[in-house]
Amino acid sequence: MGPTVVVCGVLAGLSLLGPSEPSFDPWAWLVWGREIAHGSLDIASGPSWKPLPVVFTTLFAPLSAVDDSIPRALWMVVARTGGLVAVVLSFKLAARLAGGGRARRAIAGVVAAVALVTTPDWTRYLFHGSEAPLTIALLLWAVDRHLDDRPDWALVLGGTACLARPELFPFLALYGSFLWARSPRSRVLVAAVPATVVAAWVIPPWLSTGDPLSAEATARSEPSWSLSLSPTPWRAALDVAQDQSWLVLELAACAAVALALAGRSGGVRLPRPAHPAVVVTLGAYAATMVALFMGMTEAGFSGNPRYVFPAAAAISLVGAVGVALAVEVAWQLGARAKWAHGRPRVAGALVAGAAATVLAAAGAPDLSGQLDAARAEARDSVERSRLHAQLDRAVDAVGASYVTRFGPATVNRSFQTHLAWELSLHLEDVHGTAGQGIVFRAPEEPVAGVVRIYRRARRRMTIATVGSWTVSARPPNARHVYTWPVARFNLRSAAKRVAAGGSPSGT
Numbered sequence: 001m002g003p004t005v006v007v008c009g010v011l012a013g014l015s016l017l018g019p020s021e022p023s024f025d026p027w028a029w030l031v032w033g034r035e036i037a038h039g040s041l042d043i044a045s046g047p048s049w050k051p052l053p054v055v056f057t058t059l060f061a062p063l064s065a066v067d068d069s070i071p072r073a074l075w076m077v078v079a080r081t082g083g084l085v086a087v088v089l090s091f092k093l094a095a096r097l098a099g100g101g102r103a104r105r106a107i108a109g110v111v112a113a114v115a116l117v118t119t120p121d122w123t124r125y126l127f128h129g130s131e132a133p134l135t136i137a138l139l140l141w142a143v144d145r146h147l148d149d150r151p152d153w154a155l156v157l158g159g160t161a162c163l164a165r166p167e168l169f170p171f172l173a174l175y176g177s178f179l180w181a182r183s184p185r186s187r188v189l190v191a192a193v194p195a196t197v198v199a200a201w202v203i204p205p206w207l208s209t210g211d212p213l214s215a216e217a218t219a220r221s222e223p224s225w226s227l228s229l230s231p232t233p234w235r236a237a238l239d240v241a242q243d244q245s246w247l248v249l250e251l252a253a254c255a256a257v258a259l260a261l262a263g264r265s266g267g268v269r270l271p272r273p274a275h276p277a278v279v280v281t282l283g284a285y286a287a288t289m290v291a292l293f294m295g296m297t298e299a300g301f302s303g304n305p306r307y308v309f310p311a312a313a314a315i316s317l318v319g320a321v322g323v324a325l326a327v328e329v330a331w332q333l334g335a336r337a338k339w340a341h342g343r344p345r346v347a348g349a350l351v352a353g354a355a356a357t358v359l360a361a362a363g364a365p366d367l368s369g370q371l372d373a374a375r376a377e378a379r380d381s382v383e384r385s386r387l388h389a390q391l392d393r394a395v396d397a398v399g400a401s402y403v404t405r406f407g408p409a410t411v412n413r414s415f416q417t418h419l420a421w422e423l424s425l426h427l428e429d430v431h432g433t434a435g436q437g438i439v440f441r442a443p444e445e446p447v448a449g450v451v452r453i454y455r456r457a458r459r460r461m462t463i464a465t466v467g468s469w470t471v472s473a474r475p476p477n478a479r480h481v482y483t484w485p486v487a488r489f490n491l492r493s494a495a496k497r498v499a500a501g502g503s504p505s506g507t
Contacts, residue, residue, distance in 0.1 A: 001141065004088055005081065012080035019385035020076050023128035026053065027417035030071055031427055033057025034064065041208045045431035046417055051200035052163035053079075053131050072421075075129055082134025083126040089140035090116045090313070094320040096147060099274025104324045107356075111249075112320035119244055119312055120373040121305050127381035131164040132306045136313045139168075143282070147275060151179050152186050159193035163200055167292060167307060171285060172197070227303025237297035240305055241290045244312035246366035248359060249319030256322030257283040271328040273321055286314035323359055330355030384414075384447050390467035391415055394440060395422045397464040398471050406473060407437025413449030415440070438463065438473045 022030065028046040035041045036058045043049050056078050060071035094112030095105035116122065116136070125132045142157035158175060162168045176190045206212035230236040260276035273279040289311035297303040334351025391411075395403065400423050403409050410433045411419045419440060420430045433452075439460070442448040460472040 008084035009081045012077045021385040021388035026129040029053040029057045031421050034061040037061035042426040043208045044428050046427040049205050079129040082137040086137035097273050098321045098324040108320045108324035111323050115316035118370040123374045123377040132309045135161050135164045159197050162197045227297050228300045233297045234294040237294045237303045241308045245315045246363050248363040252322030253319040256318050271325050282314045282318050286311045327352050394466040394469040408433035409438050411440040441470050442468045
């Protein structure tokens, strides 16, 4: 795997020549990494806590003293390297699980890699430095190490993946139980890995907020787009899970599991996966993850596609094995057909080709839809990266020191973590503002999100305009227009304070 990781790392580094801006969550991880390096972690605002990416951003944070762009560039390289490694491992594992001849292994590998890359949200995750592709790489690597009879390494890699996705922890516990019974010499490791995972999720939030489960509370905050707010959350979650895969791959995955369990039928030797137990386990894992995703959404979690992404990757892997085995079954049927006329190879190839054509035609609508979704995600990602780059220039144009002296800075919702990084502030110092100071506003709200201003000034001074961004501030002692309803602001109390000769905010 060493050469593979190096090559993928080089390609990830070269990808920085194109648009390479982190999105909301990665900017938060960069801020938290810097805060840990400075001994002042504050995770009261922003996304839910994730230990794995913050480990990297903490290591990268001191390099800000050289250049402020180095930490984010290094994180983007790590995240994209993980995504590229995941594609390579998807090909390798599908071929390895399918077994058989070169044709069977090649079909399985190609289908698995294509299915993973065309997963609708893969483009956005890879583009903006999400932890999801890196998590998939770690999980696939863990399976690969298990097949190499290195369960200790598989446990460590699985535990590392749990540092990004806590819902994977039950599966880590099951594998740890298996390893505990199988290998007594590994029991220290079996105890240490889950304990480390739990500590990494619990201790930093506890020290920062006083609540060891603050990450869970943030994940259940139910933003406006949360699937848990739909009339039937579990059904909405199932639809999202279905959107992450192809129906033909799901059916093929069921076929692969069935062939792994059967082997013989009516005296005919059916092709089986090279590792039947692993295929069955991965199929059960995918089904359980989808059920868990539905249950979590019903319980109030947001239903973010990242939660079910590991299940989609497993379905792609097992489904690719199923496609390869189905083509092999067709070849056997053709070779044994009465009309073969003594040419079983030719007849088998014809029937196998026909089966492959049917499967391709069945998967074409899903593939076409996912490619359209990927293109739309790519366009949005390019636009989002353009806005992030312009926000950098807008802060430079005004001056970070001027912004912090003038007062609290407000920005579109999707760019709050980025602005906190640029101004060297805690996330709450940007997230909790309401437009009293300087406002950075971009009009592209579907991509940038809304700007939260709870007290609207009659007039604002434009300080700078950079690309799509307008930087403005209310003049000193400007009168305000108060609107109702207003979040975090009581109109009646404000009116009483003004009548008593005080300020509307009571300060």
